[in-house]
Every structure is written in C-alpha cells, then in structure tokens.
Amino acid sequence: MEEVRAPMSGNVWKIDCAEGDTVSLDDAVIVMEVMKMEAEVFATADGTVAEIKVKEGQAVEEGDLLITINT
Amino acid sequence: MANSILSSLTSVFTSSGFTAITWQSCVMWALALGLLYLAIKKKFEPLLLLPIAFGIISANLPMTGLMEPGHGLLWQFYAYGIKSEVIPPIIFLGLGALTDFGPMLSQPRLIFLGAGAQVGVFVTFFGAHLIGFNLSEAATIGIIGGADGPTTIFLATKWAPHLLGTVAVAAYSYMALVPLIQPPIMKLMTSEEERKIRMKPSRKVHPLEKILFPIISAMLLILLIPASAPLMAMFMLGNLFRESKVVERLVEASQNELMNIATIFLGVSVGATMNAENFLSPKVIFVFFLGLAAFGVSTASGILIAKGINLFSKDKINPLLGAAGVSAVPMAARVVHKVGTEADKRNYLLMYAMAPNIAGVIGTLIAAGVFVSLLK
Secondary structure, three states: OEEEEOOOOEEEEEEOOOOOOEEOOOOEEEEEEEOOEEEEEEOOOOEEEEEEOOOOOOEEOOOOEEEEEEO | OHHHHHHHHHHHHHHOHHHHOOHHHHHHHHHHHHHHHHHHOOOOOHHHHHHHHHHHHHHOOOOOOOOOOOOOHHHHHHHHHHHOOOHHHHHHHHHHHHOOOHHHHHOHHHHHHHHHOOHHHHHHHHHHHHOOOOHHHHHHHHHHHHOOHHHHHHHHHHHOHHHHHHHHHHHHHHHHOHHHHHHHHHHHHOOHHHHOOOOOOOOOOOHHHHHHHHHHHHHHHHHHOHHHHHHHHHHHHHHHHHHHOOOHHHHHHHHHHHHHHHHHHHHHHHHHOOOHHHHOOHHHHHHHHHHHHHHHHHHHHHHHHHHHHHHHOOOOOOHHHHHHHOOOOOHHHHHHHHHHHHHOOOOOOHHHHHHHHHHHHHHHHHHHHHHHHHHO
C-alpha cells in the first residue's frame, strides 16, 4: 500500500482519478490549489487506486493523506 | 439670425477643449490607452494600472483645472491622499492583514534571501546617480527594484514628486512582467542540479509566535530605522489584527473595503500627476531602463546569497528561492515554484518561496527608510 500525501497546505481542486483506476508512477492524480496556483500531485507508485480520502474543494494541511494505492 | 447662431456655435467651439489640444496631450493619451489595453486585455495589475491610466487621460484633458493646486478635484485627491502620505500606509495596513508570516517564521534563514534582493535597490541607486540623476531621484528609481508599489510611491512623493507617475507605472508594469523578466536570469544563474534541490519540511509555527512577531518586529525595526515608521507600523498593525484572531471585522475591513477605497484614490491621483511636462523627457527612458536593471540585479543577488549560504550550510537551499526576494507578492514566489517544477515536477517550492518574498517586503521598507534618513 502506497500513500499519496499533500505536498503543501491548500485546497483540493480536482481529483483526476477514481477508486479502482489503474495508475502509473508519476501520473497526476490530484490537482491542488495553493495561493491561487494549481499544483499537481503525482502517484507514488504503479498500482490501482484503493481509496480516495478527500473531496474536491476540501482544505488539506501539508502531509495529509489524499489517496492510497494498492501496488 | 443665421449669423448669430453660427457665431454662438463658434464661441462654444472656441471655449471647448478641442482648440487647446496639443500633441503632447495626444502622446499622453496614447500612453494611457496602451496602459488600459494592458490592464483590461492582458490583466497587467489591473487594480492599479486601470485607475492610473484613466487618471492620465483626465489630467491631460485641457482646460479642466482638475489638477489645479488648491481646488482641482484630482489635485485634492493627490494632496490629501498621497502628498500628505496617508494612502500608502493605509494600503500597508491591508497588506499586513493579508500577509501570513508563517512560512518566513518556519524557515528564518530564508529571510537573508529577502535582504539579498535589496542589493539591486542600492546598486541601481548608485548607477542612477552616476549617470546624472540627483540623489533623491536616484533613490526613487532604485526602490523600483524592491518591486513594491506603495513603498515606491511613498518615497517618490517625498523626494521626487515629478517622477511619481513614471516610477509607479514602471514598478507596476515590471511587477506584472515578473514571470517574463525573472526566469531567464534564474536559469542562467543556477544549474539543473541546483534547481532540483528539495527543501527540508518546515517546522510548525506556534500561534503565539505569529502574534508576537508583528509586535516585536515593529518595535525593533522602527527603533532601528525610525523613518520607516509610517509604513512599518501600519503593516505590522494589520498583521496583528490578523493573527490576534479577535478582530475579524477589522481584518476584513483592512483587507477589503479600506484597501480597495485607498487603491482607487492612489491609482487615479498617481495617474493625474503624469502630465506631458513631467513625462515627456529623455530622463523617463532612463527611469524605465534603470528600473528594469534594478529588478534584474535584485533577482540575481537573491540567488547569489542563497548560493553563498549553501557554501557554509549542510542543509542546502534551492537557490531559485533567492529570486523571490523581490517583494512582488506572491507573483515572484509563484515564478520560483514554476521554474522549480520545470526541473523536478515533484519539487513544491511555493510555500518556501513565500519566506523570502515576505522578507523582501520588509527589506524594501527598510531600504526606503534608509533612503529617507540618508536624504534628510
């Protein structure tokens, strides 16, 4: 199980994957909005998305768990 | 009968402004229309450039008396708002209420990068003086390199009012152009490897630190440079509103209504000072050129300071962060983030870049204060 965590504090802008999706390392899975700027968050491993822990629009702190990936 | 109608029509025409149009006012209108285009179409700092441009148009219409000392409408905005030094500190109150010192407090050593960017201000000051500007004009031009609008306006009003409109337009245009001016310098001065440096996670800042910071730094910095007091005191007061968490209404008022109202009068009266006589002189070209140089040197010196710290420190600083020392907030920080992600897409520099960015604002305030005390 791999974890994708928020690299910065900000808002979840867009979720570009769904639970069960196959993703590869470095795919953009979430777009965050930090200080009016979009920042992509990338998958940390190849696998399938196990669980999405956040909703679009939600505020997150640096280090919060966003997604888990089954490898 | 027909004759008398004709003659009254003629007299309406001769007493209208049309007969008094000069080529100089046409040039100023063309300039203002250019600024309006940039503001509306290209979204270049529209909150400022739009009222500035309209101020230029209005003040260059003949026979209006808008800028007539004593009772012209725009003159009164200028006299009571800017010349009396009221509006720039009010804007700083709002900026203080908008500023989160958290990133800076969590990485205190990055403050030095904000200081480093002030090198551009002083280099340009000496440069401008060497090529023939007097000391007060040179200081006003140098401060453009700090990339801080209200500070530039504050200093210009005090020391070189004839350059006020020019330096304000130069400062705000270059701020809008930060994403074009900075990246080539940043890439030239750093290696791919350096741009990939990832910063250590920052420590959490305690709320008490955030409350104490504006109080202590206002006292210390104003004691150190008393001439910085008008801007510094309001900046830190606005920040204390924010961090105290008990005066939400005052925070909102400072950030929104008060700052927006002040911005309207700031823009239109700065624009109104730009008449053909002040603006259409060869000096102005030098002002724009030197302002750009100031920006470039500030960017470069911030990067060099970061590299200097890296020589002695085990925890390396990504030298791109030095470019955020110019105080165009948060534009310069965004540019750093963007250039950083081009080298390594997982390198999230944005919040780290806010540290030198905010420190740069304080640094430019201090530089302005130093000039004010030097020129006294």
